[in-house]
Amino acid sequence: MSRRGGSRSGRRRGYWTLRIDIVTLFPGIFVGPLQESILGRARAKGLVEINVVNLRDWAESRHRVTDDYPFGGGGGMVLKPEPLFACVEALRGVGSRVILLDPQGRRFRQEIARELSQAAHLILLCGRYEGVDERVREHLVDDEISIGDYVLTGGELPALVVTDAVVRLLPGALGDQAAPAKDSFGAGLLEGPHYTRPEEFGGWRVPEVLLSGDHARIARWRRWQALWRTWRRRPDLLETAELTPEEQKLIEEFKQGRKPDA
Numbered sequence: 123m124s125r126r127g128g129s130r131s132g133r134r135r136g137y138w139t140l141r142i143d144i145v146t147l148f149p150g151i152f153v154g155p156l157q158e159s160i161l162g163r164a165r166a167k168g169l170v171e172i173n174v175v176n177l178r179d180w181a182e183s184r185h186r187v188t189d190d191y192p193f194g195g196g197g198g199m200v201l202k203p204e205p206l207f208a209c210v211e212a213l214r215g216v217g218s219r220v221i222l223l224d225p226q227g228r229r230f231r232q233e234i235a236r237e238l239s240q241a242a243h244l245i246l247l248c249g250r251y252e253g254v255d256e257r258v259r260e261h262l263v264d265d266e267i268s269i270g271d272y273v274l275t276g277g278e279l280p281a282l283v284v285t286d287a288v289v290r291l292l293p294g295a296l297g298d299q300a301a302p303a304k305d306s307f308g309a310g311l312l313e314g315p316h317y318t319r320p321e322e323f324g325g326w327r328v329p330e331v332l333l334s335g336d337h338a339r340i341a342r343w344r345r346w347q348a349l350w351r352t353w354r355r356r357p358d359l360l361e362t363a364e365l366t367p368e369e370q371k372l373i374e375e376f377k378q379g380r381k382p383d384a
């Protein structure tokens with residue numbers, strides 16, 4: 123995508139169309155993922171406008187240089203500040219949030235995805251090589267996001283991770299509007315198990331309750347399974363989850379060895 127400027131998010135049935143500009147040296151990485159499945163459909167429905175912006179188009183030099191050697195020596199290259207500043211200044215509008223994908227940023231979580239899904243315009247900056255000139259971090263960006271404690275070769279995959287997590291939260295993006303609230307982290311817990319046909323596979327039967335047609339019993343079973351699973355796998359989440367007194371008692375019983383009812 124070529125040079126363009128100004129935020130021009132539109133309105134869609136009571137909501138702003140979220141606009142996401144992804145600034146990268148490797149636009150080809152985005153071709154498949156942005157066309158497929160939920161992301162592709164959300165774009166087609168006008169829930170989100172996603173532009174992949176080639177940083178090279180913003181380099182002024184004849185050879186469109188976007189990186190240079192680090193002052194002080196050492197290996198690797200560093201992304202120069204001028205193209206990034208020029209590009210962001212042109213894209214940025216009222217309400218834009220400029221986010222640098224960076225392993226040193228705050229760790230990405232569902233809560234952050236929810237927060238970003240309320241924005242009108244996100245500008246995601248993908249670093250490469252040794253990263254970006256420090257003045258970008260200090261004077262250009264509003265936020266820095268890491269997708270985990272490991273180092274990737276570039277910010278493109280993290281930008282796709284953030285985009286996917288944010289877009290699926292936009293009203294209308296998923297067939298089931300209530301899905302994000304039921305998903306893991308949606309209500310502060312991990313989600314319980316799912317089963318589909320056949321009822322029996324390899325000698326393993328689907329839990330009887332799911333075939334009972336008793337919706338109240340099923341809902342209770344699912345909630346208990348979510349609590350059990352969260353307690354077993356991510357007990358840290360229980361510290362902030364909203365639990366009823368009965369559920370708190372249940373967790374105490376899990377600690378004493380009780381298993382969730384089948």
Ligand code: SAM
Pocket residue numbers: 222223224225226247248249250251252253254267268269270271272273274275276277278280
């Ligand atoms: N030298 C940097 C450091 O040690 O902090 C790592 C640079 S990394 C090889 C190149 C780029 O990949 C980064 O500028 C960033 O945009 C992206 N990146 C790598 N790992 C990431 C992560 N865990 N989360 C978000 N972005 C990441």
